[in-house]
Amino acid sequence: MEMAKRIWFSLVGQPIFLLVLFSPLIPFVCGRNVQNSPSGLYGFTGISSFRLINRRSLLTCPDPNPYLAINVTSVDPLANEQNVTVTVSGVIIPDKSDWVAMISPSDSDVSSCPVNSIMYQQTGDFSSLPLLCHYPVKAQFLSMDPSYLKCGKKECRTHASNVCVLRTCSGSITFHVVNIRTDIEFVFFTGGFETPCILRRSQPLKFANPKMPLYGHLSSIDSTATSMRLTWVSGDRSPQEVQYGDGKSQKSTVSTFTRGDMCTSDLASPAKDFGWHDPGYIHSAVMTGLQSSQTYSYRYGSESAGWSEKINFHTPTAGGSDKVRIVAFGDMGKAPRDLSVEHFIQPGSIMVIEAIEKEVASGNVDAVFHIGDISYATGFLVEWDYFLHLIHPVASRVSYMTAIGNHERDYVDSGSVYETPDSGGECGIPYETYFPMPSSSKDKPWYSIDMGSIHFTVISTEHDWTQESEQYKWIEKDLASVDRSKTPWVIFTGHRPMYSSQGGGIIPSVDQRFTKAVEPLLMKHKVDLVLFGHVHNYERSCFLYEGECKGMPNKDKSGLDTYDNTNYTAPIHAIIGMAGFSLDAFPIIVGKWSLVRASEFGYFRIQGTKEQLSLEFVSMRTENVEDKFNIIKAKR
Ligand SMILES: [Fe+2]
Structure with missing residues (x-):
């Protein structure tokens, strides 16, 4: 049904009245607009159809068959980076709408959140009936396994007179997982992204070291190029240090932000609600006493949280x-x-x-x-x-x-x-x-x-x-x-x-x-x-x-x-x-x-x-x- 919505945009204190006709409704993306419908999003390479997932109602699956299972093959516990293979088995009729989501943390409420549907308007995408109160990190269709839909991997479930009378199928997909500190689970859905329901959930998988100091990145603090800031992420709130050059070290200052720090208007934002993920602690330390245009090495962390690998870095040219x-x-x-x-x-x-x-x-x-x-x-x-x-x-x-x-x-x-x-x-x-x-x-x-x-x-x-x-x-x-x-x-x-x-x-x-x-x-x-x-x-x-x-x-x-x-x-x-x-x-x-x-x-x-x-x-x-x-x- 054709409907009109009015949006006020206040640009530089000068309100502009914008009358937008929504059918379907239109989100704004960096100066462009994209039709908010599967057909409008498919093929738009900047935005995957997965964005629609939080705007679908979660249906109840018909009674799943008793053979269904989801298993994860990975290092246990999880390393800081690896590929995790997820296998679903016991599927009687593989369907192209079968998919698996990676969700973190594992105790997130992913069942239903109808009260929050109005909050989704704050993404700029106007719709209702959100699916997941906690948004998945990522997802994959099982059809990514080329043998899945043709039941290339079979298991026999029931024999009669040495004849298999019930076969089920399995399929495997691989996820690239990096240390995000909170444990993860994999959830087997069917119904595609449009009419999804949950079939099975995996056991939670924990990271071996949620406190691991990771993702160190450098920045300059002034034009002399004699000091460089290193900022990194860890699940550890205690100060750590960066060790660099020939035996120098600097202690980190530790900061973080909470769900409450995320901003919002009258309605909760994605950052405050279904998109929130605990960032752990962000450590930052300034390496001083350097010379410009030189190469040094460093590592960061602590005895209790662990140490990064040793990395060579280059100081910029001085102003x-x-x-x-x-x-x-x-x-x-x-x-x-x-x-x-x-x-x-x-x-x-x-x-x-x-x-x-x-x-x-x-x-x-x-x-x-x-x-x-x-x-x-x-x-x-x-x-x-x-x-x-x-x-x-x-x-x-x-x-x-x-x-x-x-x-x-x-x-x-x-x-x-x-x-x-x-x-x-x-x-x-x-x-x-x-x-x-x-x-x-x-x-x-x-x-x-x-x-x-x-x-x-x-x-x-x-x-x-x-x-x-x-x-x-x-x-x-x-x-x-x-x-x-x-x-x-x-x-x-x-x-x-x-x-x-x-x-x-x-x-x-x-x-x-x-x-x-x-x-x-x-x-x-x-x-x-x-x-x-x-x-x-x-x-x-x-x-x-x-x-x-x-x-x-x-x-x-x-x-x-x-x-x-x-x-x-x-x-x-x-x-x-x-x-x-x-x-x-x-x-x-x-x-x-x-x-x-x-x-x-x-x-x-x-x-x-x-x-x-x-x-x-x-x-x-x-x-x-x-x-x-x-x-x-x-x-x-
Ligand atoms: Fe931009």
Whole structure:
């Protein structure tokens, strides 16, 4: 039945009345809209149909046959990472709607939660009849076992005169499991994701060491590159330590967040309700007394909780020195390393992080900048652990700097500029706990840092940036304070773009008020390069100001686009949100300012010397550099 709903969106304090017709109802996803129906979601690679699971009523299975069983083959207890094979047996007629969910903790209420149906509106998905009061970590259809549907693995249950009169079938699927501290169980459902009912549940499986220190990741704390922060996760609340260099150590400070810390409006959010998962304890310690551009080793943990492996890491180039090599991208997220579906999957994330891992291993990266939309956990908190596991080979070896995005911060009535439900009620709390950046205080996630010849100004597009705001004043002060003799280059970065050819859905990708408010500061303070994400592709501009090209790059001898900033013209913008989320296409007609476009997964390389910035877009389609340009400046 056709129905109309009215939603108020208060954008930057100016309410916009939005009348949306819902049939079916429409959720908002990062500037796009997706039909909330199985047919609308199937084939949309960024969102699996599994997202519908919490909007299905849990039916009672017809009396299951007595032979049904679910068994788990794994290391007992569970290691920090392994593949767990789950076998269901005793199935009389295998059906393509049979599936298995991994649920944690095992004592979660997964039977029914009809009272909470209204809460699901807070995901931006309008529906009723939630299935699971506690959302599964992941799930797989048994048809992933190619022999299951044709009963390739048989067991004889009843014989008569040496003839088997009742055969049952079995099937096995494999789950990639990492240490999430809380015990897990596997639940055998039939009825698909649309009409599910529970057939059998496994015994709970415990992790051997829920206190194990894991997922250590580095960040810089200042421009000297003589101190590095290490942040890690453990089920242990007692302070631990990082041991590094030749016999140095630092004790950790311990923090965490609780379900009560998750934000909400009149209705509970996913983070506060069915998406909650205990994060354990987040430890952080600053390794001091280092030298820039050096390799050291460390391990972290304690005698009682255990120790991490020994890891080599690289300190960045100090601010004011010459050469620096950075990898940057936005909107990466994570994807499962098995055949599972999860609530939110970013299909390009694994290939991109593995390519960056190779660059880091070759010693060619000083630091990484991930400019918003970090894990896409969006209120389903166990996905932070899987994300931290995914980036660990990179983030444990070089500084992993971040900016906040809409999927970390935005929520209704939470103080975010955009009152969309994009963070699922996280409201930046898990983000700033997992990724402490050199910001001045909580919920003010803007900062700057010098690396080599580049000054990075990192802002939050999700916090107030209007002219009277604290952030605006900070941006102005920060840009004015740059010593260009030390760092001749200024890169300004955040999450939402000022320009994009991709128009977006109901909520546009570009907020003109943001561009109008902040762009004059970039011009005034001669920002060289502006990097944003949020839109999931790669795009680069001319010298751009107020929507118009103020100049064009020249071709150098090898035909490479070269922007000459000796006599400053205007900022150059690049969108680099192509690191994982399903890609955005470009319209046929684009503005004159858009010089290069690529709708491909990949990442961005920045190499700086005092004379030149060399920029490259590395595409995962070709595993090659698909755009390259330079910015030069003659010495004064
Ligand atoms: Fe975004």
